[in-house]
Amino acid sequence: MRVLIERTTWLNDCVTRGSIRYVTWAILTTAFALPMATVAEATPAYGRRYDTACQTCHAPLPPRLNNVGVLFRKLGFRLPDADDQGRFIIKPVAAHDIGDAASVVADVAGRRDSEVEEGEARTTFELSEVEIVAGTAIGERVSAQAMFVPWDEGEIELENAEIQVNLGTPRHQWMARGGLMQTYLWQKSTHGRLTLSTPLLYGSRAVEGIGPFGGFGLGVSQIGAEVGYLFSSLNEGRLRSTMLTATVLNGVNSEGEAALRNTAKGADVYLQGLQLFGDRNTVGGFYYRGRSFLDEDQDAGLITPGKQRFARYGVMGNYLLLKRLDVVAGAALGWDRSPVRPAEVRFGGFFTEVDAQLMPAWIGVYRFDRVDPNRDEAGDATFAHTVSTTVRVDDHLYLTGEFQRRRLVDADRPWAIIANARFVF
Amino acid sequence: MSARVFRRIGIGAAALAVTAAVAIAQSPADEARLKKLDAGPKTIDVSQYPAEQQRAYKLYQTKCSTCHVIARAINSEMVVPADWERYIKRMMYKPNSGISSDEGRTLYRFVAYDASARKTDLLRKALAALSAADRAAAIERIKAVNPAFVAP
Numbered sequence: 001m002r003v004l005i006e007r008t009t010w011l012n013d014c015v016t017r018g019s020i021r022y023v024t025w026a027i028l029t030t031a032f033a034l035p036m037a038t039v040a041e042a043t044p045a046y047g048r049r050y051d052t053a054c055q056t057c058h059a060p061l062p063p064r065l066n067n068v069g070v071l072f073r074k075l076g077f078r079l080p081d082a083d084d085q086g087r088f089i090i091k092p093v094a095a096h097d098i099g100d101a102a103s104v105v106a107d108v109a110g111r112r113d114s115e116v117e118e119g120e121a122r123t124t125f126e127l128s129e130v131e132i133v134a135g136t137a138i139g140e141r142v143s144a145q146a147m148f149v150p151w152d153e154g155e156i157e158l159e160n161a162e163i164q165v166n167l168g169t170p171r172h173q174w175m176a177r178g179g180l181m182q183t184y185l186w187q188k189s190t191h192g193r194l195t196l197s198t199p200l201l202y203g204s205r206a207v208e209g210i211g212p213f214g215g216f217g218l219g220v221s222q223i224g225a226e227v228g229y230l231f232s233s234l235n236e237g238r239l240r241s242t243m244l245t246a247t248v249l250n251g252v253n254s255e256g257e258a259a260l261r262n263t264a265k266g267a268d269v270y271l272q273g274l275q276l277f278g279d280r281n282t283v284g285g286f287y288y289r290g291r292s293f294l295d296e297d298q299d300a301g302l303i304t305p306g307k308q309r310f311a312r313y314g315v316m317g318n319y320l321l322l323k324r325l326d327v328v329a330g331a332a333l334g335w336d337r338s339p340v341r342p343a344e345v346r347f348g349g350f351f352t353e354v355d356a357q358l359m360p361a362w363i364g365v366y367r368f369d370r371v372d373p374n375r376d377e378a379g380d381a382t383f384a385h386t387v388s389t390t391v392r393v394d395d396h397l398y399l400t401g402e403f404q405r406r407r408l409v410d411a412d413r414p415w416a417i418i419a420n421a422r423f424v425f
Numbered sequence: 426m427s428a429r430v431f432r433r434i435g436i437g438a439a440a441l442a443v444t445a446a447v448a449i450a451q452s453p454a455d456e457a458r459l460k461k462l463d464a465g466p467k468t469i470d471v472s473q474y475p476a477e478q479q480r481a482y483k484l485y486q487t488k489c490s491t492c493h494v495i496a497r498a499i500n501s502e503m504v505v506p507a508d509w510e511r512y513i514k515r516m517m518y519k520p521n522s523g524i525s526s527d528e529g530r531t532l533y534r535f536v537a538y539d540a541s542a543r544k545t546d547l548l549r550k551a552l553a554a555l556s557a558a559d560r561a562a563a564i565e566r567i568k569a570v571n572p573a574f575v576a577p
Binding site for chain 1: 456459490491492493494511514515517518519520521522523524
C-alpha cells in the first residue's frame with residue numbers, strides 16, 4: 001500500500017493521504033465481516049410492511065430480485081400469494097406506518113482507480129449517495145412510487161415518481177403507469193451504485209456516445225406512459241408469469257439524460273416481453289426506438305443540428321444452474337443515425353455473468369462485458385472484467401468489494417478497486 | 426438552486442406525502458400478536474428429541490425462516506395437528522416457497538411432535554376445546570408422531 005501511495009499523483013482536493021486508510025479500513029471490514037455473516041431477522045421498508053423477510057423478493061441478496069419480487073413490483077406493490085387451496089391470489093396490503101412505506105439507502109464508498117487521467121491514479125472516499133425510496137399500493141388498484149435523492153453533488157434529484165393502475169383478476173392483470181418511470185422491465189442483474197454493477201449493455205449509460213450525442217442506456221429513468229398485460233399462474237408453489245409492455249417516452253436529451261419534453265417533438269417507443277419461470281429464471285426481449293435533438297450550440301457549431309435517431313433491441317435472461325449458482329446473460333444490437341458523420345453506426349454488445357451464493361448471506365459475482373459502440377470500426381469496443389463479492393451483515397448493512405478491469409480503445413487497461421458499505425433502513 | 430430543482434423537490438415531497446399518508450391510514454389487527462411471537466425464544470432444545478426430529482429441526486430452521494423470523498414458528502400458539510397441516514400446505518403453496526411435498530411432511534411431523542413435547546399444556550387445552558370426534562382424531566395423529574404423548 002505504501003508503494004501505491006508513493007507512486008500516485010494525487011489530484012487536487014478530492015484526494016487525501018488519509019483516504020487510502022479509509023479504503024484499507026473498508027476492505028478489511030469487508031474481509032473480517034465475511035465469516036461473521038448471519039441470516040438477519042430485521043427487515044426494512046417493504047419487508048416491514050408485508051411482514052416478510054427480504055428473501056421473499058430478493059435472491060440471492062438485495063437489490064437483485066427473484067421472480068416474486070419482479071411480480072410484486074408489476075402488481076403495484078402487492079404480493080403474489082396462494083390461498084388455502086393453492087390458488088393464485090394477490091395478498092392484501094397491510095401498511096403500518098410511514099416507516100413501512102419509505103426506506104433510506106446510503107452508500108459509503110472507498111475507491112482506488114489505477115488511471116483516471118493519463119498517468120494519474122486516484123483514491124477517493126465518499127458518502128456517494130443517499131436515496132429515499134417510497135412506494136405503496138393505494139387501495140386495490142392504484143399504486144405509487146417515488147425515489148428521491150436529497151443530495152447528489154450539490155443538487156436535489158427526483159429519480160423516479162410514478163403512478164400505476166392495475167385492473168383484472170390475479171391471473172390476468174392489465175396495468176398502466178405514468179410519470180418519471182423506471183422503464184426497465186427486467187430487474188435481474190446485480191445492479192447498484194458501483195460503476196460496473198450494472199452490465200454496461202443495460203446500464204444508465206452504454207459506454208460512449210456517438211459524436212455529440214451523449215449516449216443512451218436502457219437504465220435511464222424517463223418521463224412517459226406504459227400499458228402492460230401480465231398473465232400469472234401458480235401450481236403447487238411454482239410461479240409462472242408472462243409480462244408484455246408497450247411504453248411511450250419523452251426520451252433522452254443530447255446528453256443522454258431524461259428529457260422533460262421530447263426534444264425531437266416525437267416520442268420514443270419501448271416494447272418489452274418477459275417470461276418468469278422457476279424460482280428466479282427469466283427470459284425476455286426488448287425493442288427501443290428513440291430520437292434526440294442535437295443542439296447546434298454543441299461543439300461550437302462544428303455539427304449540423306438535427307435529430308439523433310437510435311434503436312436498441314436484444315434479449316436477456318438468467319437461469320439457476322445449481323441451487324446456488326446462477327447464470328445471467330444479455331445481448332443487444334442497434335443503430336444510431338445522426339447528422340454527424342458517420343451518418344449511421346451499428347451498435348452491439350453482450351454480457352455474461354455468474355452469480356454464486358457462497359454462504360446464505362455472502363455472494364460472489366464474475367461478469368464479462370463487451371460493448372461496441374460502432375461495429376464497423378475496429379478497436380473501439382470496451383471489454384470489462386468485474387469480480388465482486390457482497391456480504392449481508394444484517395438486513396440494514398451490506399458490504400461489497402469489487403475489482404474491475406477494462407480494456408479501452410488504444411489505451412492501457414485501467415483497473416479499479418471499490419469497497420462499498422450500503423446502509424438500508 | 427434552479428427552478429427545475431425546486432420543481433423536483435416539490436414533486437418528490439408530494440409523492441412522499443401521498444405514500445406516507447396512505448401508509449399511515451392502515452394498520453393490521455394482529456401486529457401486536459406477531460411482534461410478541463417474534464420477540465420470543467429463537468431456538469428449541471431438541472437434545473431430548475428422537476434422531477428423526479433432530480434432523481427435521483435443521484430443515485425447520487431453514488424453511489421456516491425464509492419469509493418470517495424463526496421465532497414466530499417456535500412460539501406459535503398453533504398446536505393441533507390439523508391446524509399445522511393446513512398451515513404448512515399453505516406455506517408450500519406460496520409462490521416459490523421451495524418446500525417440496527416430502528419436506529412438507531417432514532415439517533408437519535416435526536411441528537406436531539414439538540407441540541406434543543414442548544407445548545403440552547397448550548395442546549391439552551386446545552384438545553379439550555375440540556368436539557369428541559375431532560379430539561379423538563387429533564390424539565390419533567399426535568400419537569402417530571409421538572407415541573409417548575399422554576392424552577388428557
